[in-house]
Amino acid sequence: MSAISASEKVDGFTRKSMRKAQKQRKSQGSSQYRTHTAPVELSPLPQLKDAPSTEQQELFTQKLQQCCMLFDFLDSVTDLKSKEIKRATLNELVDYVSTNRGVLVEPAYPEITNMICTNIFRILPPSENPDFDPEEDEPTLEAAWPHIQLVYEFLLRFLENPDFQPSIAKRYIDQKFVLQLLELFDSEDPRERDFLKTILHRIYGKFLGLRAFIRKQINNIFLRFIYETEHFNGVAELLEILGSIINGFALPLKAEHKQFLMKVLIPLHTAKGLALFHAQVEETLHRILETLLGVIRGLLKFWPKTCSQKEVMFLGEIEEILDVIEPTQFKKIQEPLFKQISKCVTNPHFQVAERALYFWNNEYILSLIEENIDKILPIMFGSLYRISKEHWNPTIVALVYNVLKTLMEMNCTLFDELTSSYKVLRITADTAEGVLMNGSRRRVSAGQSKTSRLLMQIHLMFSNQKQSGGKGRKRVLYLAWLTMFLLVIMA
Numbered sequence: 001m002s003a004i005s006a007s008e009k010v011d012g013f014t015r016k017s018m019r020k021a022q023k024q025r026k027s028q029g030s031s032q033y034r035t036h037t038a039p040v041e042l043s044p045l046p047q048l049k050d051a052p053s054t055e056q057q058e059l060f061t062q063k064l065q066q067c068c069m070l071f072d073f074l075d076s077v078t079d080l081k082s083k084e085i086k087r088a089t090l091n092e093l094v095d096y097v098s099t100n101r102g103v104l105v106e107p108a109y110p111e112i113t114n115m116i117c118t119n120i121f122r123i124l125p126p127s128e129n130p131d132f133d134p135e136e137d138e139p140t141l142e143a144a145w146p147h148i149q150l151v152y153e154f155l156l157r158f159l160e161n162p163d164f165q166p167s168i169a170k171r172y173i174d175q176k177f178v179l180q181l182l183e184l185f186d187s188e189d190p191r192e193r194d195f196l197k198t199i200l201h202r203i204y205g206k207f208l209g210l211r212a213f214i215r216k217q218i219n220n221i222f223l224r225f226i227y228e229t230e231h232f233n234g235v236a237e238l239l240e241i242l243g244s245i246i247n248g249f250a251l252p253l254k255a256e257h258k259q260f261l262m263k264v265l266i267p268l269h270t271a272k273g274l275a276l277f278h279a280q281v282e283e284t285l286h287r288i289l290e291t292l293l294g295v296i297r298g299l300l301k302f303w304p305k306t307c308s309q310k311e312v313m314f315l316g317e318i319e320e321i322l323d324v325i326e327p328t329q330f331k332k333i334q335e336p337l338f339k340q341i342s343k344c345v346t347n348p349h350f351q352v353a354e355r356a357l358y359f360w361n362n363e364y365i366l367s368l369i370e371e372n373i374d375k376i377l378p379i380m381f382g383s384l385y386r387i388s389k390e391h392w393n394p395t396i397v398a399l400v401y402n403v404l405k406t407l408m409e410m411n412c413t414l415f416d417e418l419t420s421s422y423k424v425l426r427i428t429a430d431t432a433e434g435v436l437m438n439g440s441r442r443r444v445s446a447g448q449s450k451t452s453r454l455l456m457q458i459h460l461m462f463s464n465q466k467q468s469g470g471k472g473r474k475r476v477l478y479l480a481w482l483t484m485f486l487l488v489i490m491a
Contacts (some may be wrong), residue, residue, distance in 0.1 A: 030442065031283060032044065033315050033384070039083050040069070040082075041079070041081065042066060042069060042081075042082040042085040042086060043085070044085050044088075045059065045062055045063055045066065045089070046059065047092065048060060048063070048092060048096050049096075050123040057103075057107075057108070060093075060096065060103065060108065060162075061107075061108065061111050063089050064093070064108075064111045064112060064114075065111065065113045065115070066085075066086070066089060067086055067089055067090055067115050067119070067151075068081070068114065068115050068118045068119070068120070069086065070119070071083050071086070071144070071147070073146075073147075074143055075280040077171070082345065083147075086147060087146055087150065090147060090150035090151065090154065090158075092148060093150075093154055094150060094153050094154045094157055097158055097161055098157045098161075099156045101162070102163065103161070103163065103237055104161055104163040104164055104165070105157070106168055109168050109169055109171070109172055110172060112158060113169075113172035113173065114189075114218070115151070116151060116154070116155050116158075117177070119147065119148060119151040120148060120151055120152065120155075120184065121180045121181075121184075124141075124183070124184070124186055124187055139188040139189060139190060140188045140189070141188075141189050142187065142189045142191075143192075144194060145189070145191065145192075148192065149195070152192070152195040152196075152199065153195075155199055156195070156198060156199055156202065159199065159202040159206060160202065161201065161233070161256075164206070164377070166206045166207055169206075169207075169299055170207060170209065170210075173203060173207065173210075174210075175210065175213055178200075178203065178210060178214055178217065179217060181196065181199070181200060181203075181441075182200070182217055182218070182290035184196055184331040185221075185232070185233065185234025185237060185238060186232055186233050186234055186319065187233060187234070188233055193233065193234050193237045194237070196237065197237040197238075197240060197241055198235070200214070200241055201241055201244060204241070204245065209483060215242075215245070215260070218238050218241070218242065218261055219264055220266065221234075221238065222235070222238070222264045223263075223264060225268075225271065226264070226267050226270065226271060230271065230272060230273075235271075235273075235276070235277045235280075236276060236277035236279075236280045239277055239280035239281060239311060240280055240283075242284055243280065243283050243284040245302075246284060258319070261294070261295065261298075262294060262298055265281065265284060265285060266295065266298035266299065266302060267302065268281055269281070269299070269302055269314070270312075272304060274313065275309070278313055282316075282317055282320060285317070285321070286320060286321075286372075288325065293332055293333050295321065296318065296321060296333050296337060297333070297336070299314055299317065299318060300336055300337065300340055303340060308347070308349040308351060308352050311344065311347070311349075311352045311355075312351055312352060312355045315341075315344060315355040315356055315359075316355065318337070319358075319359060319362060319365065321364070322359075322364070322365050322368065323362070323364055323365075326367075326435060327368060327371060330368050330372070331372065333364075334368075334372055334375060334376060335379065338376050338379045338380060339379055341356050341359065341380070342379055342380050342382075343383070344356035345352060345357055345380075345383055345384060345387060345400070346383045346386065346387050346391075349394070350393040350395065350396055350409075353387070353391070353393070353396045353399075354395065354396060354399065355398065357396070357403055358399075360402070360403045360406055360477060366406070369407075370410045373407070373411045373413070373414070374408045374414065375417065376419065377407055377410070377411060378414075378415055378418060380407070381407075381415075381418045381419075381422065382422060384400055384403060384404055384405070384407075385419070387400055388400045388401060388404060
């Protein structure tokens with residue numbers, strides 16, 4: 001073990017820089033191929049374009065078989081000639097399938113799929129860095145990419161060829177093929193995941209019999225990611241695929257799709273690395289939100305309790321949902337939603353409070369609030385009034401004053417009633433609390449215990465009134481006078 005300098009012991013950034021440098025030196029990693037024999041030297045075959053048409057199919061098969069030979073790209077000095085021959089052959093095959101008709105005859109399908117499977121299906125190595133941070137660290141790139149990229153390109157051109165026949169290909173591109181393809185989405189190489197995303201989408205479109213299976217297996221990957229491993233490199237790419245698939249869903253959505261939403265898509269918000277794929281989660285949600293109020297209820301259910309960063313993300317997502325929601329749908333969700341927003345505006349973390357207050361900058365949301373001001377203002381008023389006096393951040397206080405001004409303009413009469421009621425509540429509740437804290441504990445006797453308990457119940461009622469924003473001026477004033485009367489009796 002090498003000695004660690006004093007500066008390295010002290011400076012955590014130094015150690016991280018060293019690990020990152022080591023990671024970059026090893027960034028050309030390679031997966032483990034299932035090879036049983038050592039590679040042999042390849043010999044170049046004639047060009048397909050130069051061969052007679054009667055011999056092209058046989059030569060095409062020979063080239064496919066030649067490309068099944070695998071090489072170790074971690075060794076940069078061996079098999080250089082054979083590696084270049086294979087690369088040139090793969091390039092030729094890509095061009096041949098792209099530009100020629102009548103190439104995809106039935107006997108070619110097993111040869112094509114065998115070459116593809118041999119090259120791309122392999123055991124992915126474990127991450128070399130257990131503390132890998134996709135936002136900061138460089139990913140491990142596939143060393144054999146010069147060959148693998150061309151195989152992926154060939155597979156894509158194969159699927160897109162006008163002569164491609166799914167009825168024949170389904171014998172080879174089956175559930176096992178799809179499972180192995182999905183496993184590759186855990187590759188650290190973003191170039192590979194990008195190819196896989198396009199290829200899987202093409203397979204989904206071509207093979208109707210595999211669609212339900214593909215959706216189910218993607219769900220399983222997400223469930224393992226959420227509840228077991230908490231690690232999978234291809235979450236964002238799989239979400240993009242699902243986003244495209246959802247475009248074709250018929251409305252109203254089937255039970256399977258609703259279950260995916262509630263059991264998979266919404267719980268994805270609990271993942272530690274949400275920031276890495278939040279945009280894809282949000283985009284996928286937006287495609288189905290117009291008919292599913294359960295989305296908002298689900299977000300409220302999974303609302304983060306301790307992570308301010310997630311709260312800001314959730315608020316942004318809620319605003320995007322409200323932008324497309326119908327006024328009739330809004331009425332069904334407004335009370336639980338604004339109870340949560342009321343909590344957010346009182347959050348000591350200024351970014352959470354600020355993001356919640358920005359809802360009042362959205363013209364469409366303002367129109368929804370104004371239409372339902374009689375329901376929303378009593379929910380929000382207590383929290384807004386309190387933080388206008390108590391919040392530590394002057395920016396938040398300024399935003400609150402603007403929000404209060406907007407709400408007052410929407411319904412001046414209700415605003416004045418709530419203001420008066422809230423002031424009476426605060427004065428009376430504070431007085432009751434002072435009596436309970438200072439005098440009652442010392443003076444409670446057997447004859448006074450019943451009155452004291454009643455006073456405590458009234459005090460709790462005041463607390464509930466403050467949290468809910470008030471239920472009406474008459475009730476508030478009645479409770480206030482009742483409390484003052486009891487205070488006089490107990491004095």
